[in-house]
Amino acid sequence: MGGFLKLPNTKVVAVCDVDTTRREDHKRIVEEFYTKQTGSEFKGCTVHKDFRELLARQDIDAVVIATPDHWHAIIAVAAAAAGKDIYCEKPLTDTVFEATSLVAAIKKHSRVFQTGSMQRSAREFRVACELVRNGVIGKVSRVEAGFGGPAKPCDLPAEALEPGLDWDLWLGPAPVRDYNSILSPRGVNKHFPMWRMYREYGGGMITDWGAHHLxxxxxxxxxxxxxxxxxxxxxxxxxxxxxxxLVYANGVEVTHISNNGVTFFGADGEVYVNRGKIKVTLRGKVEASFMAKEDQPALSEQLDKLEKNLLADAKVRLYSSADHKADFLSSMVSRKQPIADVETGARTVIGCHLLGFAYYHGQKLSWNPVLNEFTKGSGDSKWLHREYRGAWKLA
Structure with a gap:
């Protein structure tokens, strides 16, 4: 939310959370920001517990969805139907079926949609990908993508539920279970809740960080x-x-490893990239390396060098964005696709889910990426979605 507060031509007018404490704290943050900015008291941020109330408002143009993963698709599809543009955190959806359904909904309602894969708006990732796409390291045969492991079934013990959290609404379409603070910590500290490590609510680090590096x-x-x-x-x-x-139709193998980051291996060299890091090796010679903040020259200088020496005549130039949230707002005005549109996010999370199936089911799988379905008698279509609890459904 903070990233949107600081951007021009937009105003945060409402917050929605099933936790009273966090809901009221975010209202305070918004109103204090605008009060300080304008010099006069601002009391224009309303609060909602139920996202459906917020979506019914006609004075809201766009929504940011930053809920646990099991809620993303239901809220996003409903937001599209309500005529809202959408910035949705990654991983985009909790199932393959939700991903394809969300793509269809965004197209049906002609909405602007930005997936929160903000690494695309960081220069080191764009330069790394342009090096690969322009054949600087030769034909790529394999990639190593590093992030954590899969989720597991939730086996947490029951804890007492303090007042102020609507636990039933937090669960939403997920199965009923007792409250545990690991899933939804109380308070307003900047915690990193571990719901993402349980299959009922997320896909572990395979979807959480895989959504970045894949x-x-x-x-x-x-x-x-x-x-x-x-x-x-x-x-x-x-x-x-x-x-x-993951093996692609062109023969490229992508291996899931533990070391964070992405390494592309080509016939003539390698490109490693991570947040604030890049290393490019051509025919055994290091062309650029910035792997720690103490390294010199600075990262920006190393990227300048790579663009000047290796990309000056590049035929492939990728979408350049310096701010992921600002790019979304700009696309709302132009009605053009942002840097990480809905299908981009869907393709990434589908790949993550397929990777997860390898650990959950232990089967070699064949996949049709056009139809998004298993082929050659492999897999089970039941893996692609899950039953929602009660009356919850994709609108």
Whole structure:
């Protein structure tokens, strides 16, 4: 939310949270910001517990969805139907079916949609992907994408529920279970709640961080409108935290490893990229390396060098964005697709879910990335979605 507060030509007018404490605290943050900015008391931020109340308002043009993953698709589809443009955090959805349904809903209602894969708006990732896309390291044969492991079924014990949290609404479409503070910590500290590590609410680090690094993998490989054709589990799939592979129709293998970041391996060299880091090696010679804040020259100088020496005549230039949220607002005005549109986000999260299946089911899978379905008798269509609790559904 803070990133939007500071941007011109927009105003935060409402917040929605099932937790009273966080809801009221965010109202305070908004009103204090605008009061300080304007010099006069601002009391124009309203609060909602139920997202449906907020979506019914005609004075709201766009919404930011930053809920636990199991809520993303239901809220986003409803927001599109209500005529709102949408900025939705990654990973985009909790199932493959939700991803394809969300793409259809955004197209049906002609909405602007930005996936919160903000690494695309960081220069080091764009430069790295342009190096790969322009063949600077030669034909790419494999990629290593590093992030954490899969989720597990929720086995947390019941805890006493303090007043102020609507636990039933927090659960929403997920199965009923007792409250546990690991899933939804109380208070307003900047915590990193671990609901994401349980399959009822997320996909573990495979979707949480995979949505960042598999996204960059797809960008570098030019796979934003495609996906893997084969999924290969590790031998010790039922206990492994890494080692599964995605194989694409062009033969490129993407291996899930533990070390954070993305490395593209080409016939003539390698490109490694992570947040604030890049290393480019050509024919055994290091062309640029910035791996720690103490390194010199600075990252910006290293990127300047790479663009000057290796990309001056590049035929492929990727979408350049310096601010992910500002890019979304600009697209709302132009009605053009932002840097991480809904299908880009959907393709990434589908790849993440397929990777997760390798650890959950231990089967070698064949996949049709056009139809988004299993082929050759592999897999089970039941894995692609889950039953919603009660009356919840995709609008």
């Amino acid at each position: 996204d960059i993998t797809h960008w570098g490989l030019g796979m934003d409108r495609s996906g893997p054709a084969e999924i290969i589990p590790p031998a010790d799939w039922n206990s492994a935290q890494q080692g599964a592979k």
